[in-house]
Amino acid sequence: MNAQSIPSRARVRSEITRNRLRVALAVLILVSAAAVAANASAGGISTASKESVPNAPATDNHTVVTESGRAGTITAYAPDGEVVYYNNTRTKYFDVDPVDGDPLTIEYAATDTIHTEGPTCGDPPCTRNVIERADLETGDVEVVYERYDYKEYAGEWHDIDRINETHIVVADMVSDQVFVVDTETEVVEWLWDAQSDFPLDGGHSWPRDWAHINDVEYIESGQMEGRIMASLRNQDQVVFLDRQEGLLGNWTLGGENEHDILHEQHNPDFIPESDGGPAVVVADSENGQIKEFQRENGEWNRTWLWEDDRIQWPRDADRLPNGNTLITDTHGNRVMEVNESGGIVWEVGSTLPYEAERLETGDESEGGQSAAALGLESRTPDESGSGGGGGGDGGEGMLSFEPLEYLGGVVEWALPHRIYNALLFASPVWMGSSDFAAIGIVLLTGLTWAGLEVKWQLHDAGVRFRLPMYRQGGE
Structure with a gap:
């Protein structure tokens, strides 16, 4: 085995860091998807039949x-x-x-x-x-x-x-x-x-x-x-x-x-x-x-x-x-x-x-x-x-924090009311603001992960990108 075949310490550290980040992103996707799946299985209110x-x-x-x-x-x-x-x-x-x-x-x-x-x-x-x-x-x-x-x-x-x-x-x-x-x-x-x-x-x-x-x-x-x-x-x-x-x-x-x-x-x-x-x-x-x-x-x-x-x-x-x-x-x-x-x-x-x-x-x-x-x-x-x-939490909300519910509230606040209502009307009845937030997390995390993988592949291939204008020598 020659010296070139042994990965450098920096390369090993980089790969470990990448793998840890991959695991974190995967966990975030799985947790968010599980929250949506749980609500979907619960089904919510149904009036599809008399029973x-x-x-x-x-x-x-x-x-x-x-x-x-x-x-x-x-x-x-x-x-x-x-x-x-x-x-x-x-x-x-x-x-x-x-x-x-x-x-x-x-x-x-x-x-x-x-x-x-x-x-x-x-x-x-x-x-x-x-x-x-x-x-x-x-x-x-x-x-x-x-x-x-x-x-x-x-x-x-x-x-x-x-x-x-x-x-x-x-x-x-x-x-x-x-x-x-x-x-x-x-x-x-x-x-x-x-x-x-x-x-x-x-x-x-x-x-x-x-x-x-x-x-x-x-x-x-x-x-x-x-x-x-x-x-x-x-x-x-x-x-x-x-x-x-x-x-x-x-x-x-x-x-x-x-x-x-x-x-x-x-x-x-x-x-x-x-x-x-x-x-x-x-x-x-x-x-x-x-x-x-x-x-x-x-x-x-x-x-x-x-x-x-x-x-x-x-x-x-x-x-x-x-x-x-x-x-x-x-x-x-x-x-x-x-x-x-x-x-x-x-x-x-x-x-x-x-x-x-x-x-x-x-x-x-x-x-x-x-x-x-x-x-x-x-x-x-x-x-x-x-x-x-009326939708309150009976005071329990003062003692707990629900991240998806909080982010769902941000989604509802950020979107124009008419757009948010259109989403509710077009989506399954069990879906609410927290589900929209969870789906948003899955999509955003997936795009971020894909972008990182592309960046890492280019980096390993020696491809570098430079801004068209940069300062040199501190001037």
């Missing part, structure tokens, strides 16, 4: 929950919390309302996605939008009205509201319109097109998903009787429509990109003067808050706000006759009832809930009083604490 739907706590009335995420479902809970009705026939379920005079019969908007080319879809995927009526006691389902639409993305009707026995107002996201249809003759008798009052350079990119009209409500009493309230999500505005005059501009709530007021809201509910209004309670989705606005001296003033440290993309809020508020927290995977003090008094898990309706209490916020009339005080995460599943 897997969790029971709810007891309450005084029936509760209906719809889902429009990876699994479209509609579930009805009895007052004792047992599941009494479940349907996953449609691709997505959205708005649900009780039928007047029969609280255990409901009407809802649902969507079927058509993937096969045929007489109802020349260029898949297409959409079948349907309004159905379901008897929760017998399970009978009746199609009230339907329409086939040419696209699948932003191709749904997210909300409908019954005006009388024959007429329904529809939030038509497909065409960025609100229309009233006679369901017996199937004749559209009135229509408002958002393009008549809003510029195409606002909202999202036209025509892909420009206005995203996600809610309509026919107002039955008070000074706004006979008018229609609609939510233009992508314009950050709630508008009021008169079927003779059109848009009532001085009643508009919010403004484009005025995100301190509303940011891509869902499902506003109107509270009339008889219950302390005019007021609107609304799920301010991208801000992660439930807000209420009171009409005072010709302006909208925010009079109430609720949030806790877990709420993530709420999409429905109804003021109940008992003064509580029923909230659907889509990415918090829960439906909850908040009392007048801001505490959570009822909660049930759901995969990706869209809307919740408490039956035997009227339609949505019917009979519920305004925050001003009730004297409700706003609640923030610091004030709401951890009670009732």
Whole structure:
């Protein structure tokens, strides 16, 4: 053996250092991957079948929950919390309302996605939008009205509201319109097109998903009787429509990109003067808050706000006759009832809930009083604490440190809220911010490792890189 075949001491030390670094990087990847795998095996909440739907706590009335995420479902809970009705026939379920005079019969908007080319879809995927009526006691389902639409993305009707026995107002996201249809003759008798009052350079990119009209409500009493309230999500505005005059501009709530007021809201509910209004309670989705606005001296003033440290993309809020508020927290995977003090008094898990309706209490916020009339005080995460599943750690967080949870909080803070919500919507339901952090660690560690290996190989081969400009001799 000659001297050249014996590795130098520096070379040996270098190889030991490299191997130690490889082991450290491998351990970091394995630990992070194991954390993701553990959450994946746990599975989280599932509503994919009736058997897997969790029971709810007891309450005084029936509760209906719809889902429009990876699994479209509609579930009805009895007052004792047992599941009494479940349907996953449609691709997505959205708005649900009780039928007047029969609280255990409901009407809802649902969507079927058509993937096969045929007489109802020349260029898949297409959409079948349907309004159905379901008897929760017998399970009978009746199609009230339907329409086939040419696209699948932003191709749904997210909300409908019954005006009388024959007429329904529809939030038509497909065409960025609100229309009233006679369901017996199937004749559209009135229509408002958002393009008549809003510029195409606002909202999202036209025509892909420009206005995203996600809610309509026919107002039955008070000074706004006979008018229609609609939510233009992508314009950050709630508008009021008169079927003779059109848009009532001085009643508009919010403004484009005025995100301190509303940011891509869902499902506003109107509270009339008889219950302390005019007021609107609304799920301010991208801000992660439930807000209420009171009409005072010709302006909208925010009079109430609720949030806790877990709420993530709420999409429905109804003021109940008992003064509580029923909230659907889509990415918090829960439906909850908040009392007048801001505490959570009822909660049930759901995969990706869209809307919740408490039956035997009227339609949505019917009979519920305004925050001003009730004297409700706003609640923030610091004030709401951890009670009732609000996401707190009961004080244990003061004594322990969870690195992935901390990094997950950094990810959530660093990403724009809309991007973070899109990640949650597209990822499996069990994934949260800590899982995103763990996957980020795996990817970053893997890239770092690969870069180091390349650098070491080049170094061993005698390849050196120099900056184009450098100082020599200390000058």
